[in-house]
Amino acid sequence: MGIDFNREVDRVARxxxxxxxxDEKKHMADQLSDILETARRIQELDTSGIEPTSHVINIPVAxxxxxxxxxxxxxxxxxxxxxxxxxYVKVPRVTPPASNExxx
Amino acid sequence: xxxxxVIGLEIHLELQTISKLFCGCSTAFDREPNTNCCPVCxxxxxxxxxxxxxxxxxxxxxxxxxxSEVQRGSRFDRKNYFYPDLPKAYQxxxxxxxxxxxxxxxxxxxxxxxxxxxxxxxxxxxxxxLQHAGNSIYQAEYSLVDYNRAGIPLLEIVTAPQIHSGRxxxxxxxxxxxxxxxxxxxxxxxxxGSLRCDANISLRPPGSDRFGTKAEVKNMNSFRSVExxxxxxxxxxxxxxxxxxxxxxxxxxxxxxxxxxISLRDKEESSDYRYFPEPDLMPLQLNNSFIEKLxxxxxxxxxxxxxxxxxxYGLDKEAAVLLTANPGLSNLFEETAGIYGRYKDLANxxxxxxxxxxxxQGKEPVEINPNQLAELLKLLDEGVINRPVAKELxxxxxxxxxxxKKLVEDRGLTMISGPQKLVPLVxxxxxxNPEAVESYQKGKxxxxxxxxxxxxxxxxxxxxxxxxxxILKDKLKD
Ligand SMILES: [Zn+2]
Numbered sequence: 001m002g003i004d005f006n007r008e009v010d011r012v013a014r015x016x017x018x019x020x021x022x023d024e025k026k027h028m029a030d031q032l033s034d035i036l037e038t039a040r041r042i043q044e045l046d047t048s049g050i051e052p053t054s055h056v057i058n059i060p061v062a063x064x065x066x067x068x069x070x071x072x073x074x075x076x077x078x079x080x081x082x083x084x085x086x087x088y089v090k091v092p093r094v095t096p097p098a099s100n101e102x103x104x
Numbered sequence: 105x106x107x108x109x110v111i112g113l114e115i116h117l118e119l120q121t122i123s124k125l126f127c128g129c130s131t132a133f134d135r136e137p138n139t140n141c142c143p144v145c146x147x148x149x150x151x152x153x154x155x156x157x158x159x160x161x162x163x164x165x166x167x168x169x170x171x172s173e174v175q176r177g178s179r180f181d182r183k184n185y186f187y188p189d190l191p192k193a194y195q196x197x198x199x200x201x202x203x204x205x206x207x208x209x210x211x212x213x214x215x216x217x218x219x220x221x222x223x224x225x226x227x228x229x230x231x232x233x234l235q236h237a238g239n240s241i242y243q244a245e246y247s248l249v250d251y252n253r254a255g256i257p258l259l260e261i262v263t264a265p266q267i268h269s270g271r272x273x274x275x276x277x278x279x280x281x282x283x284x285x286x287x288x289x290x291x292x293x294x295x296x297g298s299l300r301c302d303a304n305i306s307l308r309p310p311g312s313d314r315f316g317t318k319a320e321v322k323n324m325n326s327f328r329s330v331e332x333x334x335x336x337x338x339x340x341x342x343x344x345x346x347x348x349x350x351x352x353x354x355x356x357x358x359x360x361x362x363x364x365x366i367s368l369r370d371k372e373e374s375s376d377y378r379y380f381p382e383p384d385l386m387p388l389q390l391n392n393s394f395i396e397k398l399x400x401x402x403x404x405x406x407x408x409x410x411x412x413x414x415x416x417y418g419l420d421k422e423a424a425v426l427l428t429a430n431p432g433l434s435n436l437f438e439e440t441a442g443i444y445g446r447y448k449d450l451a452n453x454x455x456x457x458x459x460x461x462x463x464x465q466g467k468e469p470v471e472i473n474p475n476q477l478a479e480l481l482k483l484l485d486e487g488v489i490n491r492p493v494a495k496e497l498x499x500x501x502x503x504x505x506x507x508x509k510k511l512v513e514d515r516g517l518t519m520i521s522g523p524q525k526l527v528p529l530v531x532x533x534x535x536x537n538p539e540a541v542e543s544y545q546k547g548k549x550x551x552x553x554x555x556x557x558x559x560x561x562x563x564x565x566x567x568x569x570x571x572x573x574x575i576l577k578d579k580l581k582d
Binding site: 059062070 | 128154235236250381387388
């Protein structure tokens with residue numbers, strides 16, 4: 001199998017904004033390897049003639065009318081926010097500075 | 105060197121529902137921050153989304169208005185990315201099975217009717233709103249998040265790469281907005297963010313069948329800035345290519361202050377979003393009768409209205425295009441045309457003085473009473489009032505909704521006409537201004553304007569200057 005699980009773990013961790021120490025990385029790489037192995041074995045099943053599905057049940061989608069219902073009080077909305085300013089959630093800047101702003 | 109410009113647009117529209125896509129929170133625009141939020145739109149564990157039926161209907165109406173093929177089966181997926189405007193760390197969107205595929209928009213362009221193809225139309229949820237502390241996004245030290253907007257139904261429309269200039273992109277966008285306004289799916293306010301546009305733009309040698317490397321331009325907040333930003337990008341990329349350099353695939357922000365694009369971050373590859381089917385929502389199945397019912401109730405669209413204004417009322421193209429571009433004005437035109445038969449005059453008044461007054465006084469066409477407008481024009485046609493008085497009355501009609509007929513009666517604004525009334529006034533002015541009369545008779549014909557003004561003053565501006573002019577000339581011959 002051509003997958004480098006350590007690199008794959010690095011990539012997913014970066015996308016998920018997680019920092020993992022070497023032990024955790026190893027642990028995750030082993031788990032990822034196991035999970036993909038299981039998926040590989042499932043893929044060995046002959047599914048020709050079976051329509052692909054994304055959900056295990058087949059019921060019509062539920063709909064509601066376009067009506068306004070009460071929202072949560074502000075105190076509840078912001079209850080879990082690590083930082084706040086006035087009635088906003090305060091977060092660190094996430095956009096990196098312009099990389100080649102002057103280079104054009 | 106000359107390049108062929110290839111532009112594809114990605115448009116987002118907030119759909120006009122009163123509650124959000126998956127929960128009952130209000131979609132009202134100007135509420136206190138974070139007060140339209142609940143466990144569903146905040147993505148709290150254990151909450152489950154339930155579709156807003158109206159949002160689905162509006163999305164289907166929009167797709168039909170754009171000639172896009174509504175899919176009997178479509179699916180919702182999670183688009184995973186970490187950005188603080190997404191409380192769930194994923195956006196419910198549609199990936200490989202969108203609500204509608206294909207389609208096109210036709211509109212009146214400089215070179216005649218232009219058709220731009222569409223790739224797809226799909227439904228997703230809106231993200232929250234970030235406020236960046238500091239002067240701009242690049243200088244911000246931290247950001248403030250308001251989740252009121254998170255979960256509002258959002259329609260994404262993706263065009264084919266068939267647009268070839270900033271000007272054309274703007275024309276497409278203006279016409280798309282108009283079509284969506286007519287269809288009643290969105291209020292399409294760019295300044296409030298309920299209509300947004302991103303663009304992919306690349307250059308290639310003319311005749312080439314391969315696309316050049318594209319840049320994605322975001323943060324264009326008006327139709328004008330779309331045109332300017334794309335023109336700027338054309339120049340920037342052409343300069344790079346001319347110098348033998350390459351265009352880097354990247355995302356840029358349009359900087360409205362400095363009128364240039366700024367590179368923001370390397371473009372994330374599509375696979376980095378790690379789409380997977382949304383397990384909390386069953387695939388959407390739409391049957392024919394659901395779609396047909398919406399198709400039957402489809403409101404008149406801009407192209408149809410334009411055609412009708414031309415054929416049914418015999419308007420010239422310029423007037424018809426102008427009225428079509430302003431649904432409120434064309435509604436007023438048609439309502440008034442039901443009771444006033446001189447259509448061209450009506451169109452002239454509406455696109456001229458009335459439109460001016462509406463802008464001047466910050467009013468909407470819907471506030472105008474068609475009966476009063478017809479009344480005013482009839483008073484003018486019947487010679488009861490003259491044009492200056494009509495303009496004055498129009499202003500009061502717009503401002504205070506007063507009946508022109510009643511105003512004329514109350515203020516005695518009836519036109520003074522006929523020799524019986526005018527001749528004595530003309531004779532009085534001639535008697536009072538011997539010097540002017542003398543210089544007229546010596547050949548200074550321009551003086552007649554002065555005398556005419558004096559007579560007009562005596563009538564309180566209520567006479568027809570043409571008629572006075574004729575009587576004056578006649579009397580001055582003696
Ligand atoms: Zn909610």
